Amino acid sequence: MKVVGGQQDDLASKTKTKKSSEASDEAGATISAAIQGIRTVHAFGMEKVVADEYALLLEKNASIEKKAACASGAALGYGQGAPMMFYAFLFWFGAFLIAEGDVTFEAMMSSLFALMTSAFGMADGAQLAGDQAAAKAAAKEVFALIDDTSDNEPKGGQIPKQCQGTVRFQGVRFAYPERPDVLVYDGFNLSVGAGQTVALCGPSGGGKSTCMALLLGFYRPLAGS
The missing domain is CATH 1.20.1560.10 (ABC transporter type 1, transmembrane domain)
Known part of the structure; x- marks a missing residue:
């Protein structure tokens, strides 16, 4: 009992x-x-x-x-x-x-x-x-x-023998999955050379943190590279 x-x-x-x-x-x-x-x-x-x-x-x-x-x-x-x-x-x-x-x-x-x-x-x-x-x-x-698996996991890729350290955004279009109708980037272009310091300035929601999120692979752009 x-x-x-x-x-x-x-x-x-x-x-x-x-x-x-x-x-x-x-x-x-x-x-x-x-x-x-x-x-x-x-x-x-x-x-x-x-x-x-x-x-x-x-x-x-x-x-x-x-x-x-x-x-x-x-x-x-x-x-x-x-x-x-x-x-x-x-x-x-x-x-x-x-x-x-x-x-x-x-x-x-x-x-x-x-x-x-x-x-x-x-x-x-x-x-x-x-x-x-x-x-x-x-x-x-x-x-x-x-x-849990991420939809952003790369399906392939290359291992370069040498890296120049250049970061380049070319024609990037991006919207967060939670707000697909609100484009954060629409044809965004940016090139940062090796050893170069760049400051991103703008209001809240302007896409400053989004830049780092894309670089770290947390999200994938809708278009561009």
């Missing part, structure tokens, strides 16, 4: 871990986007809207945690209370058998403690079920990230 309680706690923990992780990720993405674009948020007076949306997501997560806590508490209470009820039944039944002369007191106690020691050993292992469920959920996300 105590093992059953541990299994129920395991099930509750698995459900909570997955749903809570999704809710936390959504809340984290919301506040992260708001902080990154804090100037835009402030310019349009959206501070309260963003704060209310973030609070709503936190309440959603709190609701999930509360339900999981109730389920886990019920499973723990059952797991702790069931052995006591089982003890009571065994002592009553053992007393009945002793009164009938079917067993001796020593035999009854030996059987009782052998049985309960085995049961508690299994129950101690079941108590780790909650941690095991959380670890499995975390491992699934970690391995999904490790196994």
Whole structure:
């Protein structure tokens, strides 16, 4: 019976871990986007809207945690209370058998403690079920990230014997996947010679960081090279 309680706690923990992780990720993405674009948020007076949306997501997560806590508490209470009820039944039944002369007191106690020691050993292992469920959920996300492949991985390439160290953009057209209709570069040309220092200046969203992102291979241009 105590093992059953541990299994129920395991099930509750698995459900909570997955749903809570999704809710936390959504809340984290919301506040992260708001902080990154804090100037835009402030310019349009959206501070309260963003704060209310973030609070709503936190309440959603709190609701999930509360339900999981109730389920886990019920499973723990059952797991702790069931052995006591089982003890009571065994002592009553053992007393009945002793009164009938079917067993001796020593035999009854030996059987009782052998049985309960085995049961508690299994129950101690079941108590780790909650941690095991959380670890499995975390491992699934970690391995999904490790196994993820990028669409920007080069399909081929060359290994030159000598490099001049020149960086050159030729007719580059580029838009971020999240905003395909907004061109950051439209026929962008730039040549930086070896040892040359170039400063990119411009307003936010002008494409300064995009230049480095393309150089590092984080994205592929729509056209150009």
